[in-house]
Amino acid sequence: MLVPCTGRVEEILVLKAFESGADGVMVVGCMEGDCHYLVGNIQARRRVARVADILEKIGIGGQRVRMYNLSAGEGVNFAAFANEMTEHVRGLGPSPINVVRKGPKK
Amino acid sequence: MIVGNAKPIEEVLSMIEPFDKLIVAGCNGCVTVCRAGGEKEVQILASALRLAREAQGRPVEIREVTLERQCDPEYVELMRPYVGDYQAVVSIACGAGVQFLAEHFSKTPLLPGINTGFIGVTEKQGEWSERCQACGDCVLHLTGGICPVTRCSKSLFHGPCGGSVEGHCEIDKEVPCGWQLIIDRLKALGRLDLYEKLRPMKSWKTSRDGGPRRIVREDLI
Numbered sequence: 176m177l178v179p180c181t182g183r184v185e186e187i188l189v190l191k192a193f194e195s196g197a198d199g200v201m202v203v204g205c206m207e208g209d210c211h212y213l214v215g216n217i218q219a220r221r222r223v224a225r226v227a228d229i230l231e232k233i234g235i236g237g238q239r240v241r242m243y244n245l246s247a248g249e250g251v252n253f254a255a256f257a258n259e260m261t262e263h264v265r266g267l268g269p270s271p272i273n274v275v276r277k278g279p280k281k
Numbered sequence: 282m283i284v285g286n287a288k289p290i291e292e293v294l295s296m297i298e299p300f301d302k303l304i305v306a307g308c309n310g311c312v313t314v315c316r317a318g319g320e321k322e323v324q325i326l327a328s329a330l331r332l333a334r335e336a337q338g339r340p341v342e343i344r345e346v347t348l349e350r351q352c353d354p355e356y357v358e359l360m361r362p363y364v365g366d367y368q369a370v371v372s373i374a375c376g377a378g379v380q381f382l383a384e385h386f387s388k389t390p391l392l393p394g395i396n397t398g399f400i401g402v403t404e405k406q407g408e409w410s411e412r413c414q415a416c417g418d419c420v421l422h423l424t425g426g427i428c429p430v431t432r433c434s435k436s437l438f439h440g441p442c443g444g445s446v447e448g449h450c451e452i453d454k455e456v457p458c459g460w461q462l463i464i465d466r467l468k469a470l471g472r473l474d475l476y477e478k479l480r481p482m483k484s485w486k487t488s489r490d491g492g493p494r495r496i497v498r499e500d501l502i
């Protein structure tokens with residue numbers, strides 16, 4: 176999902192992703208200090224932490240959301256972060272929501 | 282504004298335990314400003330409750346609404362057409378809003394989603410502090426604009442107690458002594474005479490001591 180700035184990533188967007196069946200969400204913003212809108216990525220970091228806290232408390236798991244920072248020119252890093260996140264979420268397994276939606280194992 | 286703070290999600294989850302069709306109701310007034318009970322918080326709470334309950338295998342259906350104010354009948358009544366279709370309402374307005382909804386919708390259980398804190402101000406983003414305890418007989422013109430009822434931990438009325446140390450209250454070194462603040466401000470205003478004047482004891486009958494209060498404005502009725 177593309178947004179003009181991670182400052183647009185409000186808590187509800189991340190929560191909705193989990194409601195829509197995401198096993199994990201990575202929020203990727205610019206380097207801290209480099210935000211075109213000054214503090215968008217700092218706000219995003221706080222919001223991601225808030226969502227992680229909520230997810231932890233409701234049994235979905237706070238580890239399922241992470242924030243990464245890189246500059247727009249760092250395609251290689253982006254790929255590395257995306258792979259890292261994918262592995263991380265694979266390690267965690269499906270979200271409890273998806274486990275319930277899939278029903279009991281046959 | 283009235284400042285509130287979200288209840289722990291676990292507590293809200295235990296309140297909604299018996300129900301599977303709910304309204305989460307916010308308020309566009311004070312609690313929106315203090316980020317406890319506005320439209321965004323309604324969305325977040327509703328989503329978190331849905332996720333939690335679905336993960337438990339007991340999904341919950343939630344209608345999200347945010348009234349202009351939960352403390353005015355015109356707005357509260359807007360819920361009447363559909364409130365009966367739901368088993369309970371989690372209100373994240375202040376305690377006044379929660380109670381007003383309960384009064385209007387007598388058959389619907391009302392559950393408070395936030396803890397109402399105090400009448401206060403925004404110190405900075407994410408930090409609020411108390412300023413007024415609504416004593417019903419304001420004395421701020423005598424005390425340099427600083428409330429002795431609220432800012433003094435003991436609500437003293439005639440100057441600091443013996444616990445005032447270097448401008449701080451004995452309850453906590455982080456808490457400024459209310460009376461030190463008052464005296465400093467009166468000094469700055471050149472009005473220490475206000476402090477030196479003897480005053481009769483404050484009557485608390487306009488405060489909570491007289492029971493639930495009511496203001497009736499005949500000119501507006």
Ligand code: SF4
Nearest residue numbers: 433441442450458459
């Ligand atoms: S130290 Fe000051 S603020 Fe604290 S109780 Fe005494 S007078 Fe009140």
